[in-house]
Amino acid sequence: MNSPLRPEKQWYPLAPSDDDADFIDLKKKWHAIWSAKWSIFALVALVTLLAALALSQVQPVYRASTTVMIEAKGNQLVAFQQVYDSTGLLGEYMQTQLGLITSRDVAERVVEKLNLTQHPTFDPRQQPQPLINIKPLINRAKIAVFGEDPDSIEQILTEEEILDFATSRFMERTSVSVEGKSQLVRIAFDMTDRFTAALAANAIADSYIESQLEAQMDMSVKATTWMNSRLDELRGSLKEAENRLQAYREQEGLVDIDGVATISTNxxxxxxxxxxxxxxxxxxxxxxxxQVQSMSSQGWERMASVPAVLGHPLIQQFKAEQARAQAKVDELSGRYGERFPAMQSARSDLNAATASLRSQVEQVVAGIERNYQLALANENSLRASFNQNKEQIQDISGKEFKVRELTRDVESNRALYETFMTRLQETTATQDLASTNARIVDRAIPPAEPAAPNKKLLLIIAVVLSLIAGVVIALISEVLNNTFKGTEDVEGQLNLPVLGIMPLMAKKHQKHMHHLFERNEEHQFCEAVRTIRTGVMLADMTRSQKVMVITSSVPGEGKSALASNLAFSLSQLKTVLLIDADLRRPTLARNFDFPVGTPGLANLISGTAKAQDCIQKVSENLDMMTAGAVPPNPLELLASPRFAELLEKAKEHYDHIIIDSPPTQAVSDPILTSTLATSVVYVIKSESTSIPMAQRGVGQLLQSGASIVGVVLNQVDVKKAAKKGDYSGYVDHYGYSAGKA
Structure with a gap:
C-alpha cells in the first residue's frame, strides 16, 4: 500500500536548493555554540588552569638595558682630519654599528671581564642534565664493545670550548635596537639574575666603546707605518723625476726654451x-x-703692343718719335719724290726712330724676363727660409713638450710627496688623541619587574585561544553531528510529516515510561501523546487507521513506550489491541508485570495457545497480546498465514490494532509486518538516530509498499529546543497549564 501523502517509492530526501546551500544560518550556529557553552567554559577553565600552572613553574627573565648614543662621525679633538673616518649613510652606518655591538669579539670581552665562564647559566659543566640521560648507556656500550676505561670516555672540555659555549649563550641573550630615527641605541640583556643582567648590559656598552678606540688606535698605527714606507718611495720617485728633467736640459743645451720659441715664432x-x-x-x-712670350713669334711690333711693354715710358717716348717721323714722311711724300733730299732725310729719321723703338722694345722685353726670374728666385728663397724656420719651431716645440712632460712628472711627484708628508704629520699629531663616536647616555640598573614571561598576556591568550578552540570544536561537532535535531531535519531529510514530538523525561520516569499516559503524571508528555494521536487519526481521512505498525531504526529509540502510551490514548476513544510483535526482544510483558510464561503472539501463531488465553485485559478499552514464548524462528511465524488471519479476526473486534515491531535495521520483521498494516509510524530518537540509517529504514519500508503516515521525534529536550527556536513551547506549556488546572 502506498502512502497518501507521497508518491510511490519517493523516499529519498529532498535536495536542498542552491539558495539554501549558500545560506548560512547564523542563529543555528549560535545555538550550537550556546548548547555547548558548559563544555566550552570547562575547556577554557582547564586550559587556563594548565597555563597558570605552567607559568608558575617558569623562572622570570629580567631585561636590563643601556642607552648608547652613536654619532655618524667621531668628534675631533684637534683640527686635523682623522685617519679612521666612519662617514656614510646614517642607516647603513647604524646597522654596521649594531652588528659590531652584537659581534663575537665584544661578547668574548664581556664574558672574560665578568668571568661568566664560572656562572651556572653560561658554564657547560653546570648545565642541567636531561630527564632521560642515555650517555651512561652509551659509555657502557663502548666499554662492552671496545673495552675502554670509563674515565677515558668522559670528554674533558678545554678552556676554548668553555669560552665558546659561554660566548654563544651570551650572544643569544643580547639584543640591540635603534630608538626611532635617532642615533640612540638600546642595548638589552636578558637573564634570570637581574643584577648580572645590568652588569652585562653595561659591560657590553663599555666593551663596544673600548673596541672602537682600540680599532682606531690600531688603524692609526698601521696607517703611520704604511705612510712612512710610502713616503720613502715617493721621495725616491721625486728625486728620479728631477734628475731626468735636468739631464734632458743638459743634453739639449736648453736654457730658456720659452724665449727661443717666441723669437722663432716671430x-x-x-x-x-x-x-x-x-x-x-x-x-x-x-x-x-x-704675355711677352706668346707674342715673341709674331715680331717685335706685336710685342710692342703688350700692355707691360706699351706702358713703359721709354716705349711711349720712342713711339711718339716714330709717329712724328712717320707724319713727316707722309707729309713730304705728298710733295716730293723718294729721291728728294728732304724726303730721304725724313725717311732716314723714320728708320732711325723705328730702329730705336725696336731696340727699346727688345730691352723692355728682356727686362720683363729678368724681373720674372728675380721674382721666382726671391719666392723660392723665402719659401726655403720659411720651411727651415718651421722645422726649427717644430723641433723647439718637441723639446718644449718633453720638458713640460718631465716638469709635470716632477710636480706631481712633489705634490704627492708633500700630501703624504702633511698626512703623516697629522696622523702623528692625532695618534694619541683618538676619540670614539659613541658614548653611554643611560647606564643599566637592575630591573625591578621581569620582562618575561608576561603572565597576564599569556593567560589572556590562553583564554582566547581555548575559547576559540571550544567554539570551533562546537561548530565542527554540530557539522559532524549527522543526527535529527528537530522537525525541520526530519521533514527535510525524509520528506515525511512529523506527527508530533515526545519530550525527554527525567530518569525517575524511565522505569514506568509505558504507563505515563495512563497515570497522567507528566502533562507535557500526555499532551504530546494526544498530539500524536490526533496526527495519526487525521493522516488519511479517506480510510480508518485500523492496523498500525510502530517501528524505528535501531533499538533504544522508544518505539515500545510510544506504542503503549499511544494505545492508552486511543483507548480513551475506541477499542484498541496492542500486540508485541518483537519476538526477539519483547518488552511489553515485562513492563506491564505479566507473569513469566504468559502466552502471547508466538504461542497463538504456533497453535500452542488459544486467543482468549493470549489476550490480556489492561483497561476498559485496551487489550494486550504479549510476545509470548521467544521462538527460534520469529520471521517464519510472522510470515505464516495464521498471523494474517489473526489480524483479520482482530479487525472485527477492535477499532485499532497497534503492533510494536522490531527495528528496521536490526531484522526484516517490520518490513513483513508493514505489508499487513494500513499505516506505519516511524520513531526517531532526537540527536541520536543517524540520518543515513533512518533514510535506509524508511526506504526499505516504502520499497516494500508500506504506508508511512508520519514520523514521531522522540526524547526531545524541549527546553533546549525552545532556546534554539525550533519549538515555541506553546503546546507543551498550554498542555501543562491545562492539565495542572
Whole structure:
C-alpha cells in the first residue's frame, strides 16, 4: 500500500536548493555554540588552569638595558682630519654599528671581564642534565664493545670550548635596537639574575666603546707605518723625476726654451708675410712674361703692343718719335719724290726712330724676363727660409713638450710627496688623541619587574585561544553531528510529516515510561501523546487507521513506550489491541508485570495457545497480546498465514490494532509486518538516530509498499529546543497549564 501523502517509492530526501546551500544560518550556529557553552567554559577553565600552572613553574627573565648614543662621525679633538673616518649613510652606518655591538669579539670581552665562564647559566659543566640521560648507556656500550676505561670516555672540555659555549649563550641573550630615527641605541640583556643582567648590559656598552678606540688606535698605527714606507718611495720617485728633467736640459743645451720659441715664432711670421708679397710679385711678373712670350713669334711690333711693354715710358717716348717721323714722311711724300733730299732725310729719321723703338722694345722685353726670374728666385728663397724656420719651431716645440712632460712628472711627484708628508704629520699629531663616536647616555640598573614571561598576556591568550578552540570544536561537532535535531531535519531529510514530538523525561520516569499516559503524571508528555494521536487519526481521512505498525531504526529509540502510551490514548476513544510483535526482544510483558510464561503472539501463531488465553485485559478499552514464548524462528511465524488471519479476526473486534515491531535495521520483521498494516509510524530518537540509517529504514519500508503516515521525534529536550527556536513551547506549556488546572 502506498502512502497518501507521497508518491510511490519517493523516499529519498529532498535536495536542498542552491539558495539554501549558500545560506548560512547564523542563529543555528549560535545555538550550537550556546548548547555547548558548559563544555566550552570547562575547556577554557582547564586550559587556563594548565597555563597558570605552567607559568608558575617558569623562572622570570629580567631585561636590563643601556642607552648608547652613536654619532655618524667621531668628534675631533684637534683640527686635523682623522685617519679612521666612519662617514656614510646614517642607516647603513647604524646597522654596521649594531652588528659590531652584537659581534663575537665584544661578547668574548664581556664574558672574560665578568668571568661568566664560572656562572651556572653560561658554564657547560653546570648545565642541567636531561630527564632521560642515555650517555651512561652509551659509555657502557663502548666499554662492552671496545673495552675502554670509563674515565677515558668522559670528554674533558678545554678552556676554548668553555669560552665558546659561554660566548654563544651570551650572544643569544643580547639584543640591540635603534630608538626611532635617532642615533640612540638600546642595548638589552636578558637573564634570570637581574643584577648580572645590568652588569652585562653595561659591560657590553663599555666593551663596544673600548673596541672602537682600540680599532682606531690600531688603524692609526698601521696607517703611520704604511705612510712612512710610502713616503720613502715617493721621495725616491721625486728625486728620479728631477734628475731626468735636468739631464734632458743638459743634453739639449736648453736654457730658456720659452724665449727661443717666441723669437722663432716671430721670425716665421715675418717670413710668411714677405713670402706672400714675393708670391704676389712673382705672379705679376710671370703674367707679363707669359704675355711677352706668346707674342715673341709674331715680331717685335706685336710685342710692342703688350700692355707691360706699351706702358713703359721709354716705349711711349720712342713711339711718339716714330709717329712724328712717320707724319713727316707722309707729309713730304705728298710733295716730293723718294729721291728728294728732304724726303730721304725724313725717311732716314723714320728708320732711325723705328730702329730705336725696336731696340727699346727688345730691352723692355728682356727686362720683363729678368724681373720674372728675380721674382721666382726671391719666392723660392723665402719659401726655403720659411720651411727651415718651421722645422726649427717644430723641433723647439718637441723639446718644449718633453720638458713640460718631465716638469709635470716632477710636480706631481712633489705634490704627492708633500700630501703624504702633511698626512703623516697629522696622523702623528692625532695618534694619541683618538676619540670614539659613541658614548653611554643611560647606564643599566637592575630591573625591578621581569620582562618575561608576561603572565597576564599569556593567560589572556590562553583564554582566547581555548575559547576559540571550544567554539570551533562546537561548530565542527554540530557539522559532524549527522543526527535529527528537530522537525525541520526530519521533514527535510525524509520528506515525511512529523506527527508530533515526545519530550525527554527525567530518569525517575524511565522505569514506568509505558504507563505515563495512563497515570497522567507528566502533562507535557500526555499532551504530546494526544498530539500524536490526533496526527495519526487525521493522516488519511479517506480510510480508518485500523492496523498500525510502530517501528524505528535501531533499538533504544522508544518505539515500545510510544506504542503503549499511544494505545492508552486511543483507548480513551475506541477499542484498541496492542500486540508485541518483537519476538526477539519483547518488552511489553515485562513492563506491564505479566507473569513469566504468559502466552502471547508466538504461542497463538504456533497453535500452542488459544486467543482468549493470549489476550490480556489492561483497561476498559485496551487489550494486550504479549510476545509470548521467544521462538527460534520469529520471521517464519510472522510470515505464516495464521498471523494474517489473526489480524483479520482482530479487525472485527477492535477499532485499532497497534503492533510494536522490531527495528528496521536490526531484522526484516517490520518490513513483513508493514505489508499487513494500513499505516506505519516511524520513531526517531532526537540527536541520536543517524540520518543515513533512518533514510535506509524508511526506504526499505516504502520499497516494500508500506504506508508511512508520519514520523514521531522522540526524547526531545524541549527546553533546549525552545532556546534554539525550533519549538515555541506553546503546546507543551498550554498542555501543562491545562492539565495542572
Amino acid at each position: 721670425e716665421l711670421g715675418m717670413i710668411g708675410d714677405r713670402m706672400i708679397d714675393a708670391r704676389s710679385q712673382r705672379a705679376e711678373a710671370e703674367s707679363q712674361y707669359r
